[in-house]
Amino acid sequence: MDRVGAIIQDVYISGLGARRPKGLKINETEALVVRAKTDDGRVAARTFYLCLKPDGTLDLETIASGASRTRRRRFATFLKYYGLLDKKRRYNLKEAIKSWRGRHVEALKDCDMIFVP
16 A cells, blocks of 8 residues: 555544444544645545543543444554654543644555555
8 A cells, every 4th residue: 555645634523413324332422534635636534433521531442342442443543653642541632633733644545545554
């Protein structure tokens, strides 16, 4: 998989409500959407499903099993790989996404997705 450079243009959190995609658990209530513009002009995006606490924090460790745990670990890997995570166990996501615009990420060359190892 070839990768190209990209810069984050837009990040937002959206509540799922009744529009919940199939396969999500009851504890995944928000979607974090990250959009980046690649060096060749395309727009790459990635959506992470997670559960935020009322104060905007997020625990990256979970007691859930199966696909829910995998989605949470993929998001934690995304944060660590791109240096968006500090050493805190509880991560205030609502405050942190304000500083993500303009950060460099990688996108897959063949499809319009942000790369997550």
